[in-house]
Each structure stands twice: as structure tokens, then as C-alpha cells.
Amino acid sequence: MDKKPKMTGVQRRLLFGAIFLMATSSIGPAFLTQTSVFTEQFLASFAFAILASIIIDIGAQLNIWRILSVSGKRGQDVANQVFPGLGYLIAFLIVLGGFAFNIGNVAGAGLGFNAIFGWDPRIGAALAGIIAIIVFLLKNGRAVMDVIIQILGVLMIAITAFVMIRSNPPYGEAAYRAVMPEEPMTLFLPVVTLVGGTVGGYITFAGAHRLIEAGVTGKENLGFVSTAANLGILTTGVMRTLLFLAVLGVVSGGVALNPENPPASVFQIALGDIGMQIFGVVLVAAALSSVIGSAYTSASFLRSLHRVFDDYNNIVIISFIVISTIIFTFVGRPVVLLILAGAFNGLILPLTLGAVLIASRNRKIVGDYKHPMWMIIFGIVAVIITLIAGFMSLQGLQDLWTQ
Helix, strand or coil, X not given: CCCCCCCCHHHHHHHHHHHHHHHHHHCCHHHHHHHHHHHHHHHHHHHXXXXXXXXXXXXXXXXXXXXXXXXXXXXXXXXXHHCCCHHHHHHHHHHHHHHHHHHHHHHHHHHHHHHXXXXXXXXXXXXXXXXXXXXXXXXXXXXHHHXXXXXXXXXHHHHHHHHHHHHCCCHHHHHHHCCCCCCHHHHHHHHHHHHHHHHCCCHHHHHHHHHHHCCCCCHHHHHXXXXXXXXXXXXXXXXXXXXXXXXXXXXXXXXXXXXXCHHHHHHHHHHHHHHHHHHHHHHHHHHHHHHXXXXXXXXXXXXXXXXXXXXXXXXXXHHHHHHHHHHHCXXXXXXXXXXXXXXXXXXXXXXXXXXXXXXXXXXXXXXXXXXXXXXXXXXXXXXXXXXXXXXXXXXXXHHHHHC
């Protein structure tokens, strides 16, 4: 039975910091775009994809966070112990996916400032990059990061809840379709995309690596870690559900979303002229928190490759932000890019989760810790589902890119 140490002030900050680092890392521009696009396409049946993805997410995240916590090692180090070289491959794939997401994140920040103030998106993107860089230049930057992402996360959830209420969605139909969707076989791409955007790639490791860096490891902290893992997924699920219902309320009335900026049109239709500025606030909050989370976690996967990445971790993080911001200037088709990035990260998940499940039975990694069998089964189901859904979604990705 997991021990439950008494919660201190520092532990409470770390708990909510890990929860919101993971949650806000996934609640970025890609999150807003994916949810809006798929809700318009599948209407109330998209609720099934959300519910399925939350269940898979919990299975993935619980396994990964607990095993990493017990081992006291980051994801790439555990993978290397499972199979020499696997951790380096995973690190490469995750950093690549992190770059794809972060380009979208800085682009989203630029569009957010454009919606609020009418600025050139490149100026807004540069400002968001500067703010993120300042966080990591501060002496107590990690503590500041914990606080900032909590504030941004609560702000996004509160505003989206208000928009949902104003859009007056068909709650009953959404609840019914969550378990009885129309044409469920068509929901494979949405499921793997949501899973990829929530726990795929670097995201599921965000909070776990934060806790490891803070020294929250070992069997004595498993209760703490499990609580953080579950609350992180539930926080993301709440935001996803609120946004889904807000979009559903708009499109159920027969209104078509603007394909150039689907989530922005939801806020504008629901709230009127001021809706665009309010959406800008949400987009900036989502993008800035994701820029911080993506850069921090992606850089943590490089720390084992060479001592220089560990000794100069903050410089690596800052470089990650700067490069992503520069690349944004040359990238087009942002809506498609964000959806593709989520699906790509979903395809990485079977590899990373599979490695962690194997590690759970390796005494050299976890010592005398006995990982619960029900969690292993839960994790295996998540691997199989995401593997099948990932392959089935490849055709959908090809069709999306060629549109």
C-alpha cells in the first residue's frame, strides 16, 4: 500500500506545479485547434473520443509516472536500461515532436496577441518567447514556472467554462453520444490525435520529470505521484470537455467555423465582437504555458546524451525556444501542422509506454517495487489501442495533408 506523506507547502506547490505543467503542456494551440476541428466534424459523437482518450491517458500516465518515480530516472535513461540505445531513439523522436509542437505554440502566441492588440503575429511570438526565456533566466525559475503555469491553467479553464455556458450546448445529446456514438469506427484518428496531444511525445513526461528534478522519487512518494498523475489527466479532460461543449453549442446551430482559425470563431460567435479579444487571452495563455512546458521537458530528454546538456540545461531550454520562434516565420498551414503534430506524438506513445512497462518488471530499474498487475494490464491495453489506432490513422493523416 502506497504511503502518503504529510503534505508540506513546498510539496503542495510541486504537486500543482507537476499537474499543471503536464496539463498546460497539452492545452496549447494544437489542443484548441484539434478540439474545434473534430467537434465540428463529428458533433456530439466526439464526446466518445474524449472519454476514450481520457481512459487511455490515465493508463499511460499512471504507469509512466510511477515507474519513473520509483526508479528516480528520467524516461530516456529507463528506456536505455530496457534496451541499449532505445532511450536515445526516444529522446530524438520526442525532441523532434517537441519542436513541431513548439513551433505551433509560438505561432499560437503570435496569433493570440494579434487577436488582442492587432499586432503582427511575429511580434507577439517574439514577446512570448522573451517572457518564457526570462522565466528560465531567473534564479528561482523553476518555482516561478510552477506558479505561472497554474495561473495560466486556471485562467483558461474559467474563460472556456464561461463560453460554454453562453453557447448553450445540447448537454443530454453529448452525454448520450459519449457511450453511443454514431459511426464509432470513424473516430480512430480523433482518439489517437487526442491521446497524442495529451500524453504523447514529451507531454506525459513533463510532470514526471519535474518531480524527479525536485527529488520526489522512491516508493514512499508513490501516493503523491499517483495523485499528481491522475489530477493532471483530469485537469486536461475538464478543459477538453468544456471546449468541446462550447464548440458543440455553436455548430449545433448550423454555424460553420472559420477554417483559418476554428477556435477563434467559436469565441466570436458565442460572445460577439469582444469574443476575438477574449479568445486571444486564452490563446496566449495556452501558447505561453505550452512553450514553457515543451521547452523544459524536451530539454530534459537531452540531459543524458552528454554532460554539456546537463550542465547548461537552461541554455538548452532557451535555445529551444529561440529556434522554435525563428522557424515559425517559415512555417505555413498552421491548423494542419498542429493536428499532424498531435497524431505524430500519439504514434510515439506505444514505444515509450511499452518500454516503461517492460522496465516495471526489471529489478535493476525498480528494485523490490512490485508494480500492480492491473496497472500493467491497463498500460498494455493503452499500448495496443494506440498502436492499432496509430496505424489506422496514417491514411487519415495522408488525406489531411493532401487536402
